[in-house]
Amino acid sequence: MPQVVLSGHGLVKYYGSVVGLAGVDVAVRSGEALAVMGPSGNGKTTLLHVLAGILTPDQGEVWLGGERVDQLNDAARTVLRRRRLGFVFQDNQLLAELPADENVALPLMVDGLSRRDAIARARNTLGQVGLAAEVGRRPGELSGGQAQRVAIARALVGEPQVV
Incomplete structure (x- = not known):
């Protein structure tokens, strides 16, 4: 069985009193394609942002390989995203002035x-x-x-x- 490369355990994220994630568990194995689907407003983007270290969970753990992502500081999470995660944003976030x-x-x-x-x-x-x-x-x-x-x-x- 392929190795788990990215996982989240018991992920909880609040936006004030609104619950963005409520105890989500997810594991992504090497070579696996995973689709996150559901109606608008159900936490898909929040889940992906927490897994990528863009947001930190209010509760739970995120692991990439053997490294606990949610305990890293902002600078370390930025380096991790740049070196170990490839993130494609819905609006692509390309710089208009660059080819x-x-x-x-x-x-x-x-x-x-x-x-x-x-x-x-x-x-x-x-x-x-x-x-x-x-x-x-x-x-x-x-x-x-x-x-x-x-x-x-x-x-x-x-x-x-x-x-």
């Missing part, structure tokens, strides 16, 4: 990779998602689907443990 290759290369450069090497890796990853011809186009010049694939390439470029 596709630089949007994808940005997390690599922030992590210390040279611009030249980061751009090379970004262009390779853009090719893998079918956008080799679009590397110089800015998000506003791309279709919605193309922009989402740029965001997917950005999530994949660092070879994360979990996307």
